[in-house]
Amino acid sequence: MAQVAVPETLEAAPARPTTRKGSGTGDTIFAFLCRAAAALVLVLLGAIIVELFLGGLPAFKAFGAAFVTSTEWDPVQEIYGAGVPIYGTILTAILALLLAVPVAFGIAFFLTEMAPDWMRGPVGTAIELLAAVPSIIFGMWGFFVIVPVMAGTIQPAIIDTIGELPLIGSLFQGPPFGTGLFTAALILAIMVLPFIAATMRDVFLQVPGVYKESAYGLGSTRWEVMRKVVLPYTRISVVGGIMLGLGRALGETMAVTFVIGNANRITPSLFGPGNTIASIVALEFGESGAGSLKLSSLLALGFLLFVISFAVLALSRWLLRSRLKG
Amino acid sequence: MSATTSPMPNSSVPGRAKDRATSEALGRRRARADAIVRVLCTAATILGLLFLASILLTLIIRGAGGISLSVFTNVTRPPGSHGGLLNPIIGSIIQVFLATIVGTPIGMLVGTYLAEYAGESRFGQVVRFVSDVLLSAPSILIGLFVYQILVLPFGGFSGWAGIVALAIIVIPVVVRTTEDMLRLLPNTLREAVIGLGAPKWKMIVLVCWRAAVSGIITGVLLAVARVAGETAPLLFTSLGNLNWSLNLSQPMSSLPITIYSYAGSPYEDWITLAWTGALIITLGVLGLNIAARSVLRARR
Numbered sequence: 001m002a003q004v005a006v007p008e009t010l011e012a013a014p015a016r017p018t019t020r021k022g023s024g025t026g027d028t029i030f031a032f033l034c035r036a037a038a039a040l041v042l043v044l045l046g047a048i049i050v051e052l053f054l055g056g057l058p059a060f061k062a063f064g065a066a067f068v069t070s071t072e073w074d075p076v077q078e079i080y081g082a083g084v085p086i087y088g089t090i091l092t093a094i095l096a097l098l099l100a101v102p103v104a105f106g107i108a109f110f111l112t113e114m115a116p117d118w119m120r121g122p123v124g125t126a127i128e129l130l131a132a133v134p135s136i137i138f139g140m141w142g143f144f145v146i147v148p149v150m151a152g153t154i155q156p157a158i159i160d161t162i163g164e165l166p167l168i169g170s171l172f173q174g175p176p177f178g179t180g181l182f183t184a185a186l187i188l189a190i191m192v193l194p195f196i197a198a199t200m201r202d203v204f205l206q207v208p209g210v211y212k213e214s215a216y217g218l219g220s221t222r223w224e225v226m227r228k229v230v231l232p233y234t235r236i237s238v239v240g241g242i243m244l245g246l247g248r249a250l251g252e253t254m255a256v257t258f259v260i261g262n263a264n265r266i267t268p269s270l271f272g273p274g275n276t277i278a279s280i281v282a283l284e285f286g287e288s289g290a291g292s293l294k295l296s297s298l299l300a301l302g303f304l305l306f307v308i309s310f311a312v313l314a315l316s317r318w319l320l321r322s323r324l325k326g
Numbered sequence: 327m328s329a330t331t332s333p334m335p336n337s338s339v340p341g342r343a344k345d346r347a348t349s350e351a352l353g354r355r356r357a358r359a360d361a362i363v364r365v366l367c368t369a370a371t372i373l374g375l376l377f378l379a380s381i382l383l384t385l386i387i388r389g390a391g392g393i394s395l396s397v398f399t400n401v402t403r404p405p406g407s408h409g410g411l412l413n414p415i416i417g418s419i420i421q422v423f424l425a426t427i428v429g430t431p432i433g434m435l436v437g438t439y440l441a442e443y444a445g446e447s448r449f450g451q452v453v454r455f456v457s458d459v460l461l462s463a464p465s466i467l468i469g470l471f472v473y474q475i476l477v478l479p480f481g482g483f484s485g486w487a488g489i490v491a492l493a494i495i496v497i498p499v500v501v502r503t504t505e506d507m508l509r510l511l512p513n514t515l516r517e518a519v520i521g522l523g524a525p526k527w528k529m530i531v532l533v534c535w536r537a538a539v540s541g542i543i544t545g546v547l548l549a550v551a552r553v554a555g556e557t558a559p560l561l562f563t564s565l566g567n568l569n570w571s572l573n574l575s576q577p578m579s580s581l582p583i584t585i586y587s588y589a590g591s592p593y594e595d596w597i598t599l600a601w602t603g604a605l606i607i608t609l610g611v612l613g614l615n616i617a618a619r620s621v622l623r624a625r626r
Binding site for chain 2: 034035036054055111114123130136139221223250251258281282298309
């Protein structure tokens with residue numbers, strides 16, 4: 001057998017290119033399809049940027065660079081500026097992170113170091129399910145459940161206590177509408193909470209067991225292991241996870257639309273109404289005719305939002321790259 | 327960390343008793359800090375679970391009462407005339423189904439490219455990065471984009487535009503899971519297939535895809551769950567339609583858009599319908615998520 005087989009393979013060797021070519025057409029087509037699909041993703045991103053920019057071009061032309069900083073939004077006189085929604089977007093997103101990050105850290109710490117094994121799966125799944133709840137449901141829940149509580153108890157209490165303080169007091173004054181920037185930030189915090197918690201949990205789990213066991217072996221408490229071993233080891237990825245949450249918070253639309261109060265002016269109080277880029281686009285789009293300067297301004301706002309969230313998400317990916325490779 | 331081995335340099339009266347007292351105090355402080363943090367972290371977890379419970383309870387309390395046969399058999403009608411949600415439900419099913427049909431093959435091909443062809447190439451890394459950015463990009467911008475390319479030039483809102491917008495959201499979800507699942511396959515599997523003389527495309531389609539099918543199904547279920555609740559992109563594309571219409575060239579009704587407009591209305595029965603729709607959609611989305619998880623778990 002072997003004697004027959006050896007010359008056969010030797011003879012087959014020169015003939016190989018032709019047989020390869022036969023099956024090669026299938027390979028060529030399939031590889032082309034895969035590559036074309038991959039290229040389509042790049043084209044999509046490029047097209048989104050270009051289309052939003054072109055759509056916003058009339059507004060950029062009409063208002064110049066001042067569009068980004070102007071706080072005017074006057075449909076009657078056709079003067080539009082991005083200042084108020086940009087302020088609202090950044091303020092609510094940052095505030096949401098301030099509220100969400102400590103809680104997300106607590107959940108990740110609980111799930112990785114504290115919870116008994118049987119509890120980790122179900123609790124982790126429940127937190128992840130919170131991330132799956134559609135945005136509009138958060139909006140309805142926020143509007144019908146959280147807003148009355150904010151207006152009835154939480155905001156009056158804060159206004160009467162913190163609002164009386166010098167300096168920071170002015171941030172917490174004004175009538176307790178229930179809606180407004182602060183409530184929007186609170187809903188956003190609840191929405192990004194599961195994303196940040198899940199990322200933190202995943203990166204905490206990647207700390208080699210030996211490191212933690214060494215620290216435990218020296219008599220460290222769980223908190224000390226977290227603070228002096230796990231956090232230093234994972235801090236870059238943790239920041240990446242927070243950035244991922246920030247990216248989500250910046251572009252969240254429906255939930256914010258329900259509770260933000262829809263006002264196009266900057267109020268000094270966090271309890272005042274406002275707008276984010278996403279919410280103003282959703283709320284004002286219906287009243288903007290095709291080809292109008294207002295529609296162009298909304299598209300220009302969309303372009304700005306894309307630039308901001310692209311930068312934040314790119315930073316997040318870059319910080320998380322070590323985790324993704326691992 | 328260990329307290330007993332560190333003598334106090336400033337202590338004027340060094341001695342065993344003093345050392346022990348200091349170390350005991352330090353030990354107590356460490357234990358106290360640990361206990362406080364653990365209580366706070368447990369509280370954080372309970373808080374997170376409470377949010378989910380509160381949302382679900384609110385949906386059930388306000389929405390379950392409105393569930394009746396007429397919700398599923400009647401079309402949307404003016405307030406006070408016993409309308410249902412038939413056309414939004416059908417419209418959502420059509421749009422989500424077609425968006426998945428369009429987006430899944432593209433996403434699978436991209437994921438396959440990243441796992442089987444790209445290697446560490448620059449192009450592959452850029453595609454992976456862009457796909458990840460699209461995964462988290464604000465969905466409202468995808469709606470505005472489709473408005474620009476399909477609604478404005480072709481003279482109106484349409485079901486097709488909604489389908490394209492949702493398909494763009496489906497693609498990166500499927501890319502992510504397809505690539506991850508293909509990467510989990512052992513290389514010996516590929517070598518065995520190639521060793522038998524099969525061309526690469528047959529190896530991928532007949533062996534790798536089949537071996538990763540549970541993971542890919544998980545990705546598709548997650549993608550369906552994601553787009554089923556999407557509202558913002560549809561505002562600018564399929565718009566919503568209060569009349570019965572299966573024409574994809576016309577504005578098309580969808581459950582999230584109907585919930586949005588009904589929840590903001592001043593009519594009691596419309597608001598009740600909005601809650602019922604919200605309950606239906608949330609149960610559907612969470613059910614799909616749980617199904618996706620169990621598909622993956624059953625396979626492992």
